[in-house]
Amino acid sequence: MSKLLNSKNRRLDGRKLDELRPIKMKVGVIDNANGSAYIEFGRNKVMAAVYGPKDVHPKHMMKTESAILKCRYHMTPFSTGRRKNPAPSRRETEISKIISEALEPAIVMTDYPRTAIHVYVEILQSDGGSRCAGVTAASLALADAGINMRDLTSGCAAGKIDGKVALDLDEVEDMEGDADLPMAILPNLEKVTLLQLDGDFSHKEFIEALKLAKKGCLKVYEMQRNALNDKYFGNEKA
């Protein structure tokens, strides 16, 4: 019987059920990029960069009334437990798509007609929750690139381990646990723009997890604001 919680409902790494892993964020980390950010979300290490708005290739993908968003979520071969084959996996293709769809509603796409905005998310190390860390980093990179945005996109998962709803599962909890619910929201517009689910939730647990994930996203949003302030207004915290 897997035991991810001790008698006091503490998790293997000592966290409470509603506690996030330690998170670090830094904006402006890639010299060549128009915007970039680095996040550590527990042991996840993620770099995101934005290039653009720039010309669209191939031409027929250009939209006359708005920008197009091209997003790639990619794992380096050394980022996973077993080495990841460098060829793009179906999983990466799917996550690229949903991250793109989670970011787009936050961007004022019509401000950049006939252009492409390229968002690249690189997972340098993954440990459960890399898509939420990735979408969060990507949103910071977009802001850093000076792209007009209505809101940030802030990501965080909730899940279920040993029968209890818990925030921000790590890899072991994701593998051995009961369910996972990765989510991302636009905190001010109050919209859920990324939502996936796998595992086994009762109706009640699902609602509980949904609300817990939202709380997590809001905490992540605070940290995103701090990270942007750190870069643009220099109020670095020691």
Next chain:
Amino acid sequence: MSKLLNSKNRRLDGRKLDELRPIKMKVGVIDNANGSAYIEFGRNKVMAAVYGPKDVHPKHMMKTESAILKCRYHMTPFSTGRRKNPAPSRRETEISKIISEALEPAIVMTDYPRTAIHVYVEILQSDGGSRCAGVTAASLALADAGINMRDLTSGCAAGKIDGKVALDLDEVEDMEGDADLPMAILPNLEKVTLLQLDGDFSHKEFIEALKLAKKGCLKVYEMQRNALNDKYFGNEKA
């Protein structure tokens, strides 16, 4: 010693040497397509659809004096005994080419300059003779799409089993038999537009098989006409 014929020259499924398998044809089966048809040729189940005439991509393939014909013969992964790998096989590439070349002489290509006509043949279940079933279905789909045609293309194979020339081999007969001669003709123009051969024929047997295959094609042609009449003039047979 394989025994595909009994003492009365009856085949494993009870057919006589010059007998076709049961054949069903239906025109107009894909709602979105410009033309379509479904055929059961024994246990072969084949769907064909036509899209076009439409714009040519990439542009440099466009012909100023006639249409171009693009044809794909494709087997679904579940259509074969062992699962077919979804990647296109060399066999499918070759058959796509010869089906295209069997259909083209029946089409008035010069009536559609600067356009492409797309013909798709999908093998849902294969059981020997799927290329002949496919070319037959494709020709019906072209007619259903209202493409100007000089003739239909009607396909049927002959072969050799247990030393005897026979019509329309099924999969077991093809594998265990001596030779196969898939063919398609333009019945009114009296042209052979598809012809392949593998196995072992004497000169005499070859000529015999050729003539038998032609008879099969003519029967298939009759059924094609009936199927078109069924759709366009409603004389459904019970």
Next chain:
Amino acid sequence: MSKLLNSKNRRLDGRKLDELRPIKMKVGVIDNANGSAYIEFGRNKVMAAVYGPKDVHPKHMMKTESAILKCRYHMTPFSTGRRKNPAPSRRETEISKIISEALEPAIVMTDYPRTAIHVYVEILQSDGGSRCAGVTAASLALADAGINMRDLTSGCAAGKIDGKVALDLDEVEDMEGDADLPMAILPNLEKVTLLQLDGDFSHKEFIEALKLAKKGCLKVYEMQRNALNDKYFGNEKA
């Protein structure tokens, strides 16, 4: 202990340390090509052909002030000890690049603006030193195509076997030896345009090998001149 030299410093095939393998060259061997050449360099058998100057595809690769050079070094599946997989290998991609870069400085690229010059090197049989044989054949093919050139490119390797610096290693010497230094030069411009190295050289040995390789290249250059004379001035040697 591998023994590539006998007591008199003779190599397995009887050559002295500074001796080339037997070399044959013939210019003008592919009827369709604008220029072509065939070389046997020991057991290496190499064919090279040039097509162009011709239109550039895709267009965006075109240079308005000069030609572009496209070079492919390719091994036929039967050219190697074990069969070579027909898919292009990373090794072939690298060698294509360095051969292209070894040829380009000899060509008056600005004489052919907005065009592409295609150079194809086909290794029909390889036996150590095929890149040097390839670049040598390619240079002859360029000359045969009438492309304006400042110089020929002449290739030859030196190496180290059983601790001694030696000219023009064959496959066994390359595999069992200590080091290899493939090189190509522009003999009149006195430039090294191809240089690679692998193995173990002391500083002194490296300088020695460098000079020996140069000597080899100059001998190859003489043979290139003869081969061109043979074709264009008919002084065939019996």
Next chain:
Amino acid sequence: MASKKSLVVEYLKYEQMLKEISKGKRIDGRKLLETRSLSIEPGVIEKANGSAKVTLGNTEVIAGIKIQTGVPFDDTPDKGLLIVTSEILPIAASWAEPGPPNAEVIELARVVDRGVRESKMIELTDLCIVEGKKVLAVFVDISVLNVDGNLFDAASYAAVAALLTAKMPKYKIIKEGEIEDTGKQIPLVTKLIPVSTTMALINDAIVVDPTLDEETVMEARFTITTTTKNSICAGQKGFPGGFSLKQIELAVDTALKNGESIRKKIKKSVELAKKK
């Protein structure tokens, strides 16, 4: 997109669609949370280990099952393999191009896969023959024959009905490491029945089982797969729009309710097919 209609007609239709939805109705006469007519026909591909053709409105899909021996993954030596692929056949729509699957098609296969896998419909340890060496691989290959919206649900129902009627080869172990196909076929053991429900967000309203026309104007999509009237096993939000928490709660309620009704239809079609 359907190819035979003029752009003006299309535009007028979209106007009409949005107007109707704002009044709680749909242009094909359905209510917002109503699905289209559904027909499920298992057994259409006799040579496959299992198969089903699903017609959902004008959307048509075939799923075929092949069960063959394979090698387990290093980290799950006692588990069989489940591989789900999908292709929008080029016969299915004018814009469907042959070739390697694009992101939309990969997502389709992965969402169907997630529903089947996470429901634990199939116990993968049941598919082990020789631990670490030989297992059964269950291939679920989905071919879309005609596209008129909501491929996710049509593909999912076809896959599930095909699995419920699937048979697998029976192997026996002769001696250590060597196995033999007995030539017999036994039913694939299945447990819960996962049912997906896909909803579109149009003009701030949730509509169930969207048509292609509705998908063309939807802002976002949400698919929820349930296994019982109180259990959810998979979910997937798509398209560049967002849902409020309230809308997500409505969607889940709807999926649990619709799931029960579709589950009955699937069971019925499977029972009918087994009687034949």
Next chain:
Amino acid sequence: MASKKSLVVEYLKYEQMLKEISKGKRIDGRKLLETRSLSIEPGVIEKANGSAKVTLGNTEVIAGIKIQTGVPFDDTPDKGLLIVTSEILPIAASWAEPGPPNAEVIELARVVDRGVRESKMIELTDLCIVEGKKVLAVFVDISVLNVDGNLFDAASYAAVAALLTAKMPKYKIIKEGEIEDTGKQIPLVTKLIPVSTTMALINDAIVVDPTLDEETVMEARFTITTTTKNSICAGQKGFPGGFSLKQIELAVDTALKNGESIRKKIKKSVELAKKK
């Protein structure tokens, strides 16, 4: 297509070609059913297990054979493998691009393969080493060096001559499942010699061994492979035109006759090569 000629010259030549053919002649002086000069040189690639260079008019082709161990297919555990590939090397024509083979090149390889395979020239069961585990794989790789029409026949003759002179490694079984290369080479056993004859339909006439110019104007192509003066083992019609039954009968007669004559040439070249 040859690259060095102007379009006007090409056009005039085609006119001339059609005129000559209507008079039963060809512009290179051949009769309709006459082949070009043929040279077959086995053994050109010493390091291969077998090889041959064929020159047919200006068309030049090399085939190389490699024979290596491999794993048999599940459904033919006692049979070796025959794998035929072809490439039109980019040195061979201005329009030949490097890259994965297109449909024309795949057809070329498959028609050569069919001729060899269906003739039963090689008994695949001879290539089995350990049933179900280890067999010999015979790779026939065809490289086209210069294109001037009728690649099918040139490639086929090169493949056949290379196989007739091929040697294969001799393996012995040490203990169950383990084999050892003895280092010895023994001749590949071959039986019948398949010979293909390719014909073009131009202006309703059949011409044998078409040049590239003739292929540019032909309406249809037909290749027939024979194994004796009375046996046919393979056939392939190509190009978007059609033959009458009469024309097919003429083609078969021609192929049987031409086959006998080419078969002698192949045998002679192989005998010469073996004496060396």
Next chain:
Amino acid sequence: MASKKSLVVEYLKYEQMLKEISKGKRIDGRKLLETRSLSIEPGVIEKANGSAKVTLGNTEVIAGIKIQTGVPFDDTPDKGLLIVTSEILPIAASWAEPGPPNAEVIELARVVDRGVRESKMIELTDLCIVEGKKVLAVFVDISVLNVDGNLFDAASYAAVAALLTAKMPKYKIIKEGEIEDTGKQIPLVTKLIPVSTTMALINDAIVVDPTLDEETVMEARFTITTTTKNSICAGQKGFPGGFSLKQIELAVDTALKNGESIRKKIKKSVELAKKK
């Protein structure tokens, strides 16, 4: 190329760069044979078997090591595998496109590979577990994070530092042919330390460790990898220009000297990392 600068500024900078170099200086203040600031940080990816991040001026690279079991090549049954790959991540430059590696990136991986392999830094026979059946495969995967010239050296230093700190799984043989992972990690044994030095030829002068701006105007590039102050193990000339013999001799002298100094830095960073 850096994307944020106007063409005119670029052009003026190039003029300036050439002028400075003709005076024996460089626009970033370095001398011709001087390298940029170098930082080496091993252990940045804790879950890898080894890793290092290298910053060389503004160029940033991470190398990660994974060591897993694999199958040896037929012709080297007693040797483990070394596989080096590289990718210029699309975050690293505006022109870096995702997708299969192009010739430049393949060359980068192969030159790093050659340095490591030819230095015999790793004894591949140490990686054999069961001869002919099971060996360890050492994957060195290089990800470029930011491009500002001289990727060859940055990638090489990252790969070498990652290997020097790598640990590998310890296997034991249970019975013939069957192995078991003990769960323990032991250090990868390494010997000599290969150090590459890359030089650019600009205006007939050799400059060490070129920036991206310098690479944009260089005529040729030369990389030399040394293992001691008197041993050279690998070399690679690139770009369409040529060197005189004199220049090559200068380059080799420089590489041997620079190699010693970089080798010390690598050793120091590795020792520091091991103490942590």
